[in-house]
Amino acid sequence: MWTLDGEGPLYQQVYRAVRRAILNTDLAPGTRVPSTRAFASDLGVSRNTVILAYDQLLSEGYIATREGSGTFVATDLPEDLTEAIRSDRGDAQSDDIFTPRLSAYARRFRNLTNGRQLSWQSHEPMHRFDFRYGRPNFFDFPHDTWCRVLGRRARRASIHQLDYGPPNGREELRSAISEYLWRSRGVVCTPEQVIIVNGSQQALDLAARTLVDPGQRVVIEEPHYPGARIAFETAGAEIVAGNVDEEGLQVATLPTDDSIRLAYVTPAHQFPTGASMPIQRRVEVLAWAEKCGALIFEDDYDSEFRYTGRPVEALQGLDRAGRVIYAGTFSKLMFPALRLGYMVLPAALVQPMTAAKAATDTGCPSLEQLALADFMKEGHFDRHLRRSRTRNARRREALLSALQEHLGDQVEIGGVNAGLHILAWLRGFATRRLPALRRRAAERGVGIYPVTPYYRQPPKKAGLLLGFASLQEKEIQQGIARLAEIIKQPPPNPKPAESGKPSDLGQAD
Ligand SMILES: Cc1ncc(COP(=O)(O)O)c(C=O)c1O
Known part of the structure; x- marks a missing residue:
């Protein structure tokens, strides 16, 4: 029954095998899944591999644990499971229902995402002390001012505003952005x-579709932002993973031949490690791109929040050869539902990218673009940025001092200079204990997020991404105090092997 497909990390192969068994009801709802120990020995893989696979199935709702009695196939399957079942049977013919054959592009996407939607929408309820990352603090946003500016534009409703807009975006907003980027990030460009x-996800998709042919090689960081990998892999790229150290992408280890089409980098605040690329490394990246004739995709997703050290200007500002595609987003500075971002392109790419954008959606909505241009020109944007930078600096400070106070040298902290999250490595804490830690923390109202899913090969150390923007300083203090108590609790005694009982995922030893 158990066949691994041989593709990608082992724990992903195990995950897919179990998921397949659930989808085609070899494992019916309510059935007990094999214990991690027995299953690992059946498959000839390590127990840790099975634990990681089960943890993913658990977080996606395919399986559930019952305290004290083991792990079972969920009886209330996740909402999008029926869709997954349908797409899993995508090529099967049925007597009365026509099943369209998907394109190679759609099949690649389905395989990469295991038939699920690519969505950052959070379905988890917010925890009392939620260290979620990747979001600004929605209460910091000057909502009343935004409504006023938006309302004023909406009331004007001129023909200019109601007709189709330019596919590359409203000139008013493009000018405001080019002025802002020059002033704040050293980006050199015309409107x-x-x-x-x-949003930047569309920038990634446009770059993938207009620049990469199937089989061409694209460098991504390891660990990396999955939205980038999925965009390039779906376009058929062969992914080359470049390791990351405390200065970001290690260019010296990358191949230098002309089979590399593009490299995706997050130099200001590497996602997820938070490494900030110093100027020497940036110059090296540009020299490497020159050598192999590659383009650079610079994802500058949250660099406005910089707390210590001199801000390093964008790679784009150092590029004299027109090799850098720069992308930024309003998701972290305004709010993600706005769905507005920007690309700054080398002149030669403006026309092909605009054409691809027009073919996809004929342009972004005008009303929000015009209101945002007003919001920027009237100084509300800068004011909001200054204010939220100060507040986030205080939250970051509170997080660092709480970690120091409650966990001291039990944690090693990285990525603190910029952005809205840090990466905390738990010293001496086994990675296999992370699922249980996460569950216990949630039971006590603390939301924590392991960094593991951002690695192609799971790291040997246990790391947590701790976002600080959504909480106030006092909540950060309380949340970390609770988390430290749970971390310091000794792991429960492993059950004796001869009991034959399947182990609770979280109690895996
Ligand atoms: C590294 C990185 N790039 C891009 C994005 C996506 O931004 P957008 O909402 O503009 O698509 C995110 C979102 O969290 C991110 O973390």
Whole structure:
């Protein structure tokens, strides 16, 4: 029954095998799944591999644990499971229902995402002390001012505003962005080089579709932002993973031949480690791109929040050869539902990218673009940025001092200079204990997020991404105090092997 497909990390192969068995009801709802120990020995893999696979199935709702009695196939399957079942049977023919054959592109996407939607929408309820990351603090946003500016534009409703807009975006907003980027990030561009996109995810998709042919090689960071890998892999790219150290992507270890089409980097605040790339490394990246004839995709997703050290300007500002595609987003500075971002393109790419954007959606909504341009020109954006930078600096300080006070040298902290999250490595804490830690923390109202899913090969150390923007300083203190108590609790005694009982995932030893 158990066949591994041989593709990618072992724990992903195990995950897919169990998921397949659930989808085609070899493992019916309510059935007990094999214990991690027995299953690992059946498959000839380590127990840790099975624990990671089960943890993913657990977090996606395919299986559930019952305190004291083991792990079972969920009886209330996740909402999008029926869709997954359908797409899993995508090529099967049925007597009365026509099943369209998917394109190679769609099949690649389905295989990469295991038939699920690529969505950052959070379905988990917010915890009392939620260290979620990747979101600004929604209460910091000057909502009343935004409503006023938006309302004023909406009331004007001129023909200019109601007709189709330019596919590359409203000139008003492109000008405001090019002025802002020059002033704040050292990006050198004219408004004509700016394209307004529906968030940086669309920038990634456009770059993948217009620049990469199936079989061409694309460098991504390891660990990495999955939205980038999925965009390039779906376009058929062969992924080359470049390791990351405390200065970001290690360019010296990358191949230098001309089979590399593009490298995706997050130099200001590497996602997820938070490493900040110093100027020497940036120059090296550009020299490497020159050597192998590659383009660079610079994802500058949250660099506005910089707390210590001199801000290093964007790679784009150092590029004299027109090799850098720069992308930024309003998701962290305004709010993600706005779905507005921008690309700054080398002149030669403006026309092809605009054409691809027009073919996809004929342009972003005008009303929000015009209101955002007003919001920026009237100084509300800068004011909001200054205010939220100060508040986030205080939250970050509170997090660092709480970690120091409650966990001291039990944690090693990285990525603290910028952004809205830090990475905390738990010294002497086994990675296999993370699922249980997460569950216990949630039971006590603390939301924590392991860094593991961002690695192609799971790291040997236990790391947590701790976002600090959504909480106030006092909540950060209390949340970390609770978390430290749970971390310091000794792991429960392993059950004797001869009991034959399947182990609770979290109690895995
Ligand atoms: C590294 C990175 N790039 C891009 C994005 C996506 O931004 P957007 O909402 O503009 O698509 C995110 C979102 O969290 C991110 O973490």
